[in-house]
Amino acid sequence: MTLPLQGIKVVEMGQLIAGPFAAKMLAEFGAEVIKIEPPATGDPLRKWRLLHGGTSVWWAVQSRNKQSVTLDLRQPEAREVARQLIAEADVLIENFRPGTLENWGLGWDELHALHPKLVMLRVSGYGQTGPYRDRPGFGVIGEAMGGLRHLSGEPGRTPVRVGVSIGDSLSALHGVIGVLLALRHREQHGGQGQQVDVALYESVFNMMESLLPEFSVFQTVRQPAGSSLPGIAPxxxxxxxxxxxxxxxxxxxxxxxxxxxxxxxxxxxxxxxxxxxxxxxxxxxxxxxxxxxxxxxxxxxxxxxxxxxxxxxxxxIYDAQDIANDPHYQARDMLLEARLDDGTPVTLPGIVPKLLATPGQVRSPAPKLGEHTDRVLEAQGIDATTRELWRSRGII
Structure with a gap:
């Protein structure tokens, strides 16, 4: 089966949630994703929440279908390799603080001049422009600024977390939409790439329904309402x-x-x-x-x-046990049985959306740190002697 994004090459330079989640979705529908990670430590998500054999089981979801290449982008040799990989890619995904890639000589202007067809997805707390662009921003901050955190919880109580890092995930989804739109534009307009600028707070704000119009017209500030849905009854x-x-x-x-x-x-x-x-x-x-x-x-x-x-x-109200035992989840292929590196069975979330003719696939498990470094660098003409020298210097 030919998947919708087969032939699309993606370089992922993100970490944790937003950028990698976007790359995960593209990979599930056929894109080839090369994930660049720091040597020795890798993506911090490898150590988040519950670990099995030293690696987060979350990793098995977030990084399936990806290749792992280790590069210390603080070093010029690594940046040159990254530049070569990007020159051959259709899409670059990054979620560093604005200005980081520019400091490395890998900003939009430089990369667009190098590769005019490149689509560059940039996910950050506040976007690439504006007075807050340089502030650090995680999903929780985007949820607060976007208006969601104020509405979460019971009236008169401390605003609560919605349970997951929804700001990051919403930004990833907006990023995927932006990438697909940019690829379509490139197809229609002579191969011209563009930058896709996604801000965490804007992705949350985009979900806030009538929050702003109600304030604009009625000067009404919507308040938390617990489990009810204000203005819509029952x-x-x-x-x-x-x-x-x-x-x-x-x-x-x-x-x-x-x-x-x-x-x-x-x-x-x-x-x-x-x-x-x-x-x-x-x-x-x-x-x-x-x-x-x-x-x-x-x-x-x-x-x-x-x-x-x-x-x-x-x-x-479903909890994890309800989900794992639910026949409808099973019938819809939303509970995928897999194995971790040591053979331990693990159930992973299925793939959405459901395309009837070309459904997404899990073609390979989440990679070990640097699992594909030698293969990818060899394809770039970097011989074994150079790779061993770079390893000794911590470049890869």
Missing amino acids: TNAYRCQDGKYALIAGNGDSIYRRLMEKIDRLDLANDPALAHNDGRVLHVARIDAAISAWTAERPLDDVLAALNDARIPAGK
Whole structure:
């Protein structure tokens, strides 16, 4: 099978999450990705969270389908090798602080002059321009500046983390979109490459729905609302008899009516003031109380079965064990069985999006540090004697 990005060569100079996540997605759909890592230590993600045999199991997800080449980009010989690799690539991905590559002679102006067809994805906290460009920025800072952290948590409580580094991942997704758009433009306009500038805070801000227009028109500052969805009713988490929670989204007009009929509240179903969302929002406390009274008398499984039969969107709150044992995840190939370096079985997330004709693939496991250095450098004409000398000097 020919994958959509087969023939596209990517050099990844990022680390941790945002840049590597973008490269991971491109690799899953056929791109050849050469990941440049620092000698000895490698990408810090190799040591993040839970380790098996000294390496993070997260690494098995983030770096599958990639080749690992070690280069100390602080040294001129390494930068020259990187320059050669970039000259043969279609895409360069980097997520250093703005100005880092320029200090190494690998900035956009230099690389564009060297390779006019190059698409360069740059992911940073605040973007390549603007008064904050030089500030260090991680996903958590982007989430805060983008507006998400203010909305997370319960009213009057400390804003909470959403659970994962969503700012980084959102930036990676925006980066992938930007790369694909730039490749399409290159195809249509004589092979001209361009820079794709992705800021963490902007990627989060792009998800903030009506946050800014509501402030602009009404001077309303949206506040955290816990498990509810302000301005759209009813949508909330409702406690069941067994102490578990059902997430119920009964906010469409016809869905709302079916929900009220299911919980035997025809008074609320037939109330003309509640027929549409704007009216329900004014009475959301009364509606939520009715739903809560109904769920409190039934275990979660019974609640979900009844609501699914009535075609009312509802679900439980999944943890990792729920995901690993769920038949729908399994049927959709979202639980991929693999093995770590020592043969230990590991279940990895599947590939999205689902393309019916050319679905993404896992063609190779995440590489060991520097696993492909010799092969890649030999292809660049760097002989074994030189490579051993460079190893002794810490260049590779």
